Amino acid sequence: MKFVSDFVSLMYPNICSACNGVIHNTDSVVCSFCLSNLAKSYEFKDKQNKTAQLFWGKVPLEHAFTTFKYVKGNKIQRLIYDLKYDGNTEVGKVLGVEVGREIAESKLKIDVVIPVPLHPKKKKMRGYNQSLFIAQGVQEILKCDLNDYSLQRIVFTESQTRKNKLERHDNMDEKFAVFNTESLEGKHILVVDDVITTGATMVECCKLIKGIKDTRVSVSALASG
Ligand SMILES: [Zn+2]
Numbered sequence: 351m352k353f354v355s356d357f358v359s360l361m362y363p364n365i366c367s368a369c370n371g372v373i374h375n376t377d378s379v380v381c382s383f384c385l386s387n388l389a390k391s392y393e394f395k396d397k398q399n400k401t402a403q404l405f406w407g408k409v410p411l412e413h414a415f416t417t418f419k420y421v422k423g424n425k426i427q428r429l430i431y432d433l434k435y436d437g438n439t440e441v442g443k444v445l446g447v448e449v450g451r452e453i454a455e456s457k458l459k460i461d462v463v464i465p466v467p468l469h470p471k472k473k474k475m476r477g478y479n480q481s482l483f484i485a486q487g488v489q490e491i492l493k494c495d496l497n498d499y500s501l502q503r504i505v506f507t508e509s510q511t512r513k514n515k516l517e518r519h520d521n522m523d524e525k526f527a528v529f530n531t532e533s534l535e536g537k538h539i540l541v542v543d544d545v546i547t548t549g550a551t552m553v554e555c556c557k558l559i560k561g562i563k564d565t566r567v568s569v570s571a572l573a574s575g
Pocket residue numbers: 366367368369370371380381382383384385
């Protein structure tokens with residue numbers, strides 16, 4: 351059967367999502383050269399890294415991981431674009447595996463991985479939550495649980511939006527909530543997102559998770575930017 355699969359890959363070669371080169375004899379969407387040369391940030395080696403600092407005074411974190419360097423025009427930027435806007439969900443898993451390896455190297459013991467949920471409107475348009483695929487890659491390495499139901503985005507109905515307008519931040523038509531939290535009690539939870547910018551979304555998610563009995567929380571993203 352190897353002959354058949356070689357023949358198929360000759361007819362329909364896998365193209366690397368980062369460099370457009372042909373990938374030989376592997377099912378990955380990123381070639382081994384690109385994968386071993388992706389720009390890593392190594393920020394995780396410093397417990398007080400600049401992503402961790404976004405949480406200071408807001409919510410206590412165990413650790414913050416932002417695995418890659420996001421630079422205009424670099425392969426990471428292209429891969430993240432493919433993941434978010436081009437339906438290339440497989441890229442999320444490949445990069446998630448790299449995030450998982452970094453966390454494993456840090457010797458931090460994670461019990462549960464939770465992807466940041468996408469706004470329902472965006473999910474409907476995109477058809478998938480990119481953070482879920484990253485979380486799957488992380489889980490593959492850490493061999494922990496993946497929970498994609500306890501943390502959810504709550505969308506206000508139009509009447510509620512009008513009613514609560516004065517009490518809420520401008521143009522915030524949604525918020526997060528946690529459900530079925532028993533299985534998260536006492537656990538170290540890693541919240542996974544694609545890119546961390548201001549950290550506001552992550553802070554809100556982490557606050558909710560810290561509100562569950564005896565939890566510890568860490569965050570990870572592919573990059574900050
Ligand atoms: Zn490549």
